[in-house]
Amino acid sequence: MEFREMEKKWQGVWEKGGAYNPKDEGGEKQFYTAAFPYPNSPQHIGHGRTYTILDIHARYARLKGKNVLLPMAFHVTGTPILAMAKKIREKDEELLRIFRDIYGIPEEKLAELGDPKKLVMYFSGEIEEGMKEMGYSIDWRRKFYTFDRYFSKFIQWQMKKLHELGYITQGNHRLAWCPSCGNVVSSHDTKGDVDPEIEEVTAVKFGLGGGEFLVVSTYRPETVYGVTNLWVSPKSKIVRVKTKEGVLYFGKDAWEAVSLQMEGEVLGEIDGSVLAGKKAMTPLGRGVPVLPASFVDPSAGTGIVMSVPAHAPYDYLALRDLDKLEELPPIPLLSFPGATEIPAKGIIDKLGVEGQGDVKAEIATKELYKKEAHKGKMTIGEFEGMPVLEAKERVAEKLATENKAFTIYVVANGPVVCRCGTRIAVKRVENQWFINYGDEEWKIKAKECLAEMSLIPEKTRKDYLRTVDWLKKKACTRSSGLGTPFPFDESKIVEPLSDSTIYMAFYTIAHELSGMSPEELTEEFFDYVFLGKGDKDVHPEAEKLRKIFLYWYPLDARHSGADLVRNHLPFFIFNHAAVFPKAQWPKSIIVNGFVLMEGKKMSKSLGNILPLREAIRKYGADVVRFSVVGGADLPQDTNFETSIAEGVKERAEYMLSLxxxxxxxxxxxxxxxxxxxxxxxxxxxxxxxxxxxxxxxxxxxxxxxxxxxxxxxxxxxxxxxxxxxxxxxxxxxxxxxxxxxxxxxxxxxxxxxxxxxxxxxxxxxxxxxVEMGEKLILGVLGDVENIEKRFGKKASRIYIYAAAPWKREIYREMREKKDMRAGIEWAKANRVEDMGAASKFAKSLLKKVHSLPAVLGEEEELGALEDAKAFISRETGAEVVIGREGGAEHEKAAAAAPGKPAIILE
Ligand SMILES: [Zn+2]
Missing domain, CATH: 1.10.730.10 (Isoleucyl-tRNA Synthetase; Domain 1)
Incomplete structure (x- = not known):
C-alpha cells in the first residue's frame, strides 16, 4: 500500500471529525506546547523531532483518558522575515538556489516572496501543511500570528504587567548593534543564531604632543610597562578625531565601530605611512618609535598596535626580523616559575619558532599567555609582586583615572554577522528599554518556579539555574521589525525573545476572540481573564474566557530543542513567575537534541538538507516520525539515515501485511x-x-x-x-x-x-x-546452526540433553549468593557423586556469577523442548531426540547447563 494515500485518508477522517479539537471543559486536562515556528523558510526533517516528541506525548496522554490541548501558532516578530524578503527582492543567488533546488519552490512563487506578508503566509502555509501531513494532533482553531492585532494587545498587556512590577527599566547601555539595520541585535537576528557577547577593552593613549594621541586597544593593559615601540600598517587609512579625550588617531575601520560608542568629529584622514618614524609617549612617560608593519590588520582593534617583545612572541619575532632587538631591547615586566629572563624569547627557542609566518608562533603566543595570566607576577612598577590578573585590573583603573586610557567595547565572540550580512558592532544606545532579569527578587521567584517543575532530562536543572543567576538586563525593544508596538513608546517594537514567553496563555482563549474587535481587549479585560482581577462585567465574554483559561492553565509541558535552555526557556520561567500566581506556573519542560543527516549537521553549505515535506512524500509520515525520534534518547542528537528510514518502512509494511x-x-x-x-x-x-x-x-x-x-x-x-x-x-x-x-x-x-x-x-x-522456554528453543536452534556451520554438514539426527538436577542446584546457589564457593559447598553437603564434575561446572559459571539469569527446572525445560520438538525438526530437517543428561548415551551430554542443553549432531 502507498503510505501517503493511506495517511491522507486518515488525516481527512481526523480533520472532519475534529479529532484534536478538545472541549474547553470536563475531565482531566493536559496542555502541551512547543515553540511556535518562525516561517521564514520551509521546515526540514530536523524541525520534525521536537514536534514529533510533543505529539507522542500528547497522544499518549489521550490514550490515558486525558483531555489534551496541543495548539500551534506562528512567530513572525523581529527582522528575520524582513531580511529574508529583502534578500529575495535583491535576488540573492545562494538563497534563491536553496529555495528553488532544495525546497522546490516554483519560480513564479519565489518572485512574490519579496513581500514580507506574502512570505509569511506562504511559508506558514507550507509549515502548516507539513505538520498536518506529519499527522500532528494539533488544534488549529487556535492558530495566530504574532503580528495579529489581537496578539499585540496581549503582549502590550504583558509589558504593562512587567512594568507595574518594576521589571521594565530604561537607560543608556552598550548593546550589540547592526549598523546597517540600525537595530539592536541578539541571537535571533544573527547568522547561525550567535548571541554577541560584549567585552570591555582598555584603549591606551600614546601622546604625540599638543593634545594628540595614538590609540591602542589591549586586553593586557599591564604590559604598557614593557612597550618598546608601536606598529602601524603603512597602507592603512588613519583618521584624526576630535573627542573629549583629545584628538585621537584611529584606524579608519576601527573608528567606524568606536564612533557608535563615543562622540567625535573627524578632522582628517592620513596614510599610516605618515605616522611611521614618529615618536609617541607611553602613559609612563617614555618615548617610543612608531614602526611600519605590514602584518598589522587595520580592522583589528584600533588599527594601531603596541609592541611588547619581552612577552609577545610576534613582537619579538618582528623586531628580530627587522634587526632592531639591540636598538629596542625587550623590557620584561613580569615573571613566573620556570620563566627565562625574556619569556617570549624563551618560548620561541623552546618551540623552535622560525619566524612570524611559522604556525608555531601562534602556539607560542597562546602557551605563554596562559602561563603569564595564571602564574605570572609583576616584576616592575608600582604593582611589583602582584599577580598579573589583579595587576591588569589595577593598571587599567590607574590609567583611566589619570586620563591616560578609556574603555571601549567589542564583540568578544566576533565576528558575529547580522542576517543582513553586516558585521555586528557595539553601540551606546540611549533610553533603551529593558526587561530587568537582573532583579534579585525576581530571580528568587524564578527559582521557586523552577524548583517545583519537573525537568526532562533532570540534569538540565543546573543549566537553568546558572542562566537564571547569570541573566541581567535584556533589551526588550527594537527600532524596526515586525511585531507589537511597545506600549510605553509605540515607535518601538517588542523584540522576539520578549514576546514569546507567556503566549501559551493566549492559546487557551485565542479561538474565542474572533467575534470581538482588538479594541475590546483592554488591560482590564485581560486582567480579569488571566488574573481574575477587577469585575467580570468588564466584558460580556470575560467570565467565560476566565473559565476556559483556568481550565487549561497551568501549562503541563513545554517541549523544546536543547539549544533554548539558555535563553527562551529561562525567559519563559521568569515571565510566568512574574505575571501569574503560583497555581498557573508551568509544570514541566522536556528538551531534546538535534537531528543529524547521515551523521552530519544539516546545513545550507553542506547541501544536505532534507525538506520535511519531501521526506514525507518519499517515506510516508509514520516512517519519518519514527526515524527522527526512535534512534536516540531525548538529550542526544539523533541521526537520520536513508538506510534506517528504509528499514523502518519495511517493518511498517510488515506490520500492515499481518x-x-x-x-x-x-x-x-x-x-x-x-x-x-x-x-x-x-x-x-x-x-x-x-x-x-x-x-x-x-x-x-x-x-x-x-x-x-x-x-x-x-x-x-x-x-x-x-x-x-x-x-x-x-x-x-x-x-x-x-x-x-x-x-x-x-x-x-x-x-x-x-x-x-x-x-x-x-x-x-x-x-x-513460557518466555524462558521460548528463549531456550531459540538458543537451541542457534546452537544447531553454529555446529552445522563448523562441521560443514547438515545433521540427520539431533540429540538435545537437558542439564541434570544437581547442576541446577549449584546454579541456583551461585545465582542467589553471587559466589562460586556457595555452589561447591552445596555439592559437598549434598554428596554430589562426581565432585570433579561439580567443581568444573561451578568454575564454568564463575565469570558471569554476578549476572546469571533465571532458568527453568529440568521438567519445565524438557516440557518446552518436547513442545517444540516437531518445530525444531521442521526447521532443521533432522530427527530430534530429547533426553536427560543423567543416563544419556553420549559422553558429550555432560556439556549441558541449565538454560543451555547439550546438543549432539549425527
Ligand atoms: Zn543588519
Whole structure:
C-alpha cells in the first residue's frame, strides 16, 4: 500500500471529525506546547523531532483518558522575515538556489516572496501543511500570528504587567548593534543564531604632543610597562578625531565601530605611512618609535598596535626580523616559575619558532599567555609582586583615572554577522528599554518556579539555574521589525525573545476572540481573564474566557530543542513567575537534541538538507516520525539515515501485511508466549511513556515486536494475531498514528484508533516460564546452526540433553549468593557423586556469577523442548531426540547447563 494515500485518508477522517479539537471543559486536562515556528523558510526533517516528541506525548496522554490541548501558532516578530524578503527582492543567488533546488519552490512563487506578508503566509502555509501531513494532533482553531492585532494587545498587556512590577527599566547601555539595520541585535537576528557577547577593552593613549594621541586597544593593559615601540600598517587609512579625550588617531575601520560608542568629529584622514618614524609617549612617560608593519590588520582593534617583545612572541619575532632587538631591547615586566629572563624569547627557542609566518608562533603566543595570566607576577612598577590578573585590573583603573586610557567595547565572540550580512558592532544606545532579569527578587521567584517543575532530562536543572543567576538586563525593544508596538513608546517594537514567553496563555482563549474587535481587549479585560482581577462585567465574554483559561492553565509541558535552555526557556520561567500566581506556573519542560543527516549537521553549505515535506512524500509520515525520534534518547542528537528510514518502512509494511492472521485465540505454547510478550510490553511501555524514554519505547514496541512476530509466525502452527494487533496498534499509535488507524480498521473494530484508551496489561498473561522456554528453543536452534556451520554438514539426527538436577542446584546457589564457593559447598553437603564434575561446572559459571539469569527446572525445560520438538525438526530437517543428561548415551551430554542443553549432531 502507498503510505501517503493511506495517511491522507486518515488525516481527512481526523480533520472532519475534529479529532484534536478538545472541549474547553470536563475531565482531566493536559496542555502541551512547543515553540511556535518562525516561517521564514520551509521546515526540514530536523524541525520534525521536537514536534514529533510533543505529539507522542500528547497522544499518549489521550490514550490515558486525558483531555489534551496541543495548539500551534506562528512567530513572525523581529527582522528575520524582513531580511529574508529583502534578500529575495535583491535576488540573492545562494538563497534563491536553496529555495528553488532544495525546497522546490516554483519560480513564479519565489518572485512574490519579496513581500514580507506574502512570505509569511506562504511559508506558514507550507509549515502548516507539513505538520498536518506529519499527522500532528494539533488544534488549529487556535492558530495566530504574532503580528495579529489581537496578539499585540496581549503582549502590550504583558509589558504593562512587567512594568507595574518594576521589571521594565530604561537607560543608556552598550548593546550589540547592526549598523546597517540600525537595530539592536541578539541571537535571533544573527547568522547561525550567535548571541554577541560584549567585552570591555582598555584603549591606551600614546601622546604625540599638543593634545594628540595614538590609540591602542589591549586586553593586557599591564604590559604598557614593557612597550618598546608601536606598529602601524603603512597602507592603512588613519583618521584624526576630535573627542573629549583629545584628538585621537584611529584606524579608519576601527573608528567606524568606536564612533557608535563615543562622540567625535573627524578632522582628517592620513596614510599610516605618515605616522611611521614618529615618536609617541607611553602613559609612563617614555618615548617610543612608531614602526611600519605590514602584518598589522587595520580592522583589528584600533588599527594601531603596541609592541611588547619581552612577552609577545610576534613582537619579538618582528623586531628580530627587522634587526632592531639591540636598538629596542625587550623590557620584561613580569615573571613566573620556570620563566627565562625574556619569556617570549624563551618560548620561541623552546618551540623552535622560525619566524612570524611559522604556525608555531601562534602556539607560542597562546602557551605563554596562559602561563603569564595564571602564574605570572609583576616584576616592575608600582604593582611589583602582584599577580598579573589583579595587576591588569589595577593598571587599567590607574590609567583611566589619570586620563591616560578609556574603555571601549567589542564583540568578544566576533565576528558575529547580522542576517543582513553586516558585521555586528557595539553601540551606546540611549533610553533603551529593558526587561530587568537582573532583579534579585525576581530571580528568587524564578527559582521557586523552577524548583517545583519537573525537568526532562533532570540534569538540565543546573543549566537553568546558572542562566537564571547569570541573566541581567535584556533589551526588550527594537527600532524596526515586525511585531507589537511597545506600549510605553509605540515607535518601538517588542523584540522576539520578549514576546514569546507567556503566549501559551493566549492559546487557551485565542479561538474565542474572533467575534470581538482588538479594541475590546483592554488591560482590564485581560486582567480579569488571566488574573481574575477587577469585575467580570468588564466584558460580556470575560467570565467565560476566565473559565476556559483556568481550565487549561497551568501549562503541563513545554517541549523544546536543547539549544533554548539558555535563553527562551529561562525567559519563559521568569515571565510566568512574574505575571501569574503560583497555581498557573508551568509544570514541566522536556528538551531534546538535534537531528543529524547521515551523521552530519544539516546545513545550507553542506547541501544536505532534507525538506520535511519531501521526506514525507518519499517515506510516508509514520516512517519519518519514527526515524527522527526512535534512534536516540531525548538529550542526544539523533541521526537520520536513508538506510534506517528504509528499514523502518519495511517493518511498517510488515506490520500492515499481518492482517491475514487476524484470527482470535491461539492456545498453543507459542500463543501463550506471544500473549505474555504483548502484556509485558503493555505493562513496561507505560513507565517508559511517562519518562518519555522514546528510544527504548521504539526498540521495544517496534523493532523487537517485528522480530518476535516473525518468530511467532514461524513457530506457531495456528498463528492468530487478532488480539495482538488490536492492542499493539493502540499502544504504538503515538508513534505511528496512521498505521495504527489502518490496522485498527482492519481488525473491524468500532470507532477510531485515536479515540481508544490504552490497552491495560493482563498481568496474569505474563508468564516468565513460557518466555524462558521460548528463549531456550531459540538458543537451541542457534546452537544447531553454529555446529552445522563448523562441521560443514547438515545433521540427520539431533540429540538435545537437558542439564541434570544437581547442576541446577549449584546454579541456583551461585545465582542467589553471587559466589562460586556457595555452589561447591552445596555439592559437598549434598554428596554430589562426581565432585570433579561439580567443581568444573561451578568454575564454568564463575565469570558471569554476578549476572546469571533465571532458568527453568529440568521438567519445565524438557516440557518446552518436547513442545517444540516437531518445530525444531521442521526447521532443521533432522530427527530430534530429547533426553536427560543423567543416563544419556553420549559422553558429550555432560556439556549441558541449565538454560543451555547439550546438543549432539549425527
Ligand atoms: Zn543588519
Amino acid at each position: 492482517s491475514k492472521y487476524r484470527k482470535a485465540g491461539d492456545g498453543s505454547r507459542a500463543g501463550k508466549w506471544l500473549r505474555s510478550r504483548l502484556n509485558r510490553k503493555l505493562r513496561d511501555a507505560q513507565l517508559l511513556y511517562s519518562g518519555m524514554q522514546i528510544r527504548e519505547l521504539g526498540q521495544m514496541l517496534f523493532y523487537e515486536t517485528v522480530q518476535e512476530l516473525q518468530w511467532y509466525i514461524k513457530r506457531s502452527e495456528t498463528p492468530a494475531l487478532g488480539e495482538f494487533l488490536e492492542k499493539w496498534c493502540i499502544a504504538f499509535s503515538p508513534f505511528m498514528p496512521h498505521l495504527a488507524e489502518e490496522i485498527w480498521s482492519g481488525c473491524e473494530k468500532d470507532g477510531l484508533a485515536v479515540e481508544q484508551k490504552y490497552p491495560g496489561p493482563e498481568y496474569g498473561a505474563i508468564d516468565d516460564a
